[in-house]
Amino acid sequence: MRQVIQKLISLKQEGSYWDFKKEWYSSEKKSDLLHDIICMANNLDNRDAYIIIGIDEENKYKVSSVANDVNRKNTQMLVDFLRDKKFSGGIRPIVYVETISISNGEIDVIIVKNTFNTPYYLSEKYQGVFANNIYTRVMDTNTPKEKSADIHHVEYLWKKRFRLISTPLERVKYYLENSDDWIYSSPNVSTKKYYKYFPEFTIEHDYEDYRNGYEFYLFNQTDSNPSWCNINLSYHQTLLFSLGGASLDGGRYFTSTPFTDGISLTKNRNWDISFKYFIKDTIEYTIHKFYFNPDGDEASSSHRRFMECMLVFGSEDEKEMFKGYVLSVWKDHPLHSHDIWTPYIPEIKGLRTEVFKEQYRNVQILKNIFEEFKCNNL
Structure with a gap:
């Protein structure tokens, strides 16, 4: 995992299955956390995705240690956060947090597991995250909260669920x-x-x-x-x-x-x-x-x-x-x-x-x- 994350950081840009955050999401940004997780769970690369926390994009992608971040969360806290959200079919993204020591600091990585349960979407609105909107991530950009993904991306995610893009x-x-x-x-x-x-x-x-x-x-x-x-x-x-x-x-x-x-x-x-x-x-x-x-x-x-x-x-x-x-x-x-x-x-x-x-x-x-x-x- 360390090698994977270090390689992504060295690219000094975000991508279709990874995102950088300088610090953990505050209580006022819970909807942003949920939105980001859904977008990563619905990524179009058919692989695990990473929200890398503790990287300062505006300062040449240097490490901004999360060791003393008051909003820091562990795996159980994220699981609890997702549990009370109304996901369609009761199927929620699988996530866990892994901490990596790097450059005299600590970064946290929210790992969003790749599954066939796409598309993940809410059946009940949560703050700014709308019900029935299907979000994904194209290049380094998430689908806006007030919109749904393009139809061909939505079709891809449904085909993935039914293994229609899979090998025989x-x-x-x-x-x-x-x-x-x-x-x-x-x-x-x-x-x-x-x-x-x-x-x-x-x-x-x-x-x-x-x-x-x-x-x-x-x-x-x-x-x-x-x-x-x-x-x-x-x-x-x-x-x-x-x-x-x-x-x-x-x-x-x-x-x-x-x-x-x-x-x-x-x-x-x-x-x-x-x-x-x-x-x-x-x-x-x-x-x-x-x-x-x-x-x-x-x-x-x-x-x-x-x-x-x-x-x-x-x-x-x-x-x-x-x-x-x-x-x-x-x-x-x-x-x-x-x-x-x-x-x-x-x-x-x-x-x-x-x-x-x-x-x-x-x-x-x-x-x-x-x-x-x-x-x-x-």
Whole structure:
């Protein structure tokens, strides 16, 4: 973030997704703060935007430290400020504040996250910010409060919401979030579906008869015999994405297969601890959720047993931070290993049962440590 902001400051001009302020907005300028946030949330560059506070444009863009600014706000204060504003559909911009020390002073950056929920606009007027006016930012200029953006910019923002400016892969990921809108391609085919509003998008899976390997999480199911497959996403005849899948517990539950990572407790490059995981908001996790249809006790039970063996991270960064945290606390891992039950793992020719038991036990310890990690990072 420091490098990004320093580069923007070095340009010595404002732009389509960044703005400079010498000081924080006073109580008399709350409408300006709201207006600026909405404009940045509706930026036309399809990216995060920045309101950089503590830069004096009239003094060669030098730092004007906000360390003692009486109007200074943190993330929670901004969230509270936006919460009581009447946004259409109750959907509000996602913002947070990050402080950067630079040139013997402090600057604050309001980071306005890029989302697909555009256009953001009010359903009820707030001071000078009008209801139903759609604001954006063109070059270095915000849409005036008393006006609405040009129609082609408004159209762009709506198209963004419905993924019509997105790539086919981004679109299909969005469509997969609504599993009820997918239909079997024929009554006799249970492995292929198409999206009913855009049937050129399909998802199908085919089983791999040659693959019969085992993973530790299979043994947490009532039926531990695996059925592996490939899952393919296509647009017309073009393959967009392919990943592994598995039919678990005798066909009671189907899912995409998880990622694998590990932790080395020494300088040895080999993993001492391995684990299976998903990352939220990835296409792999979206497909995992797509296939879970909790319409009966058997599927729900199989899903629960599967997730008992998984770690689910909010982002790749969170996963890497967690791995670092594990390294710092693993010496005390017996404190996190109480009441861990190991499922029955039968002897299978050519496989080492003790390895599966260790993997299962380790992931239960990691899940306990992960709960502690999340509490410490709230």
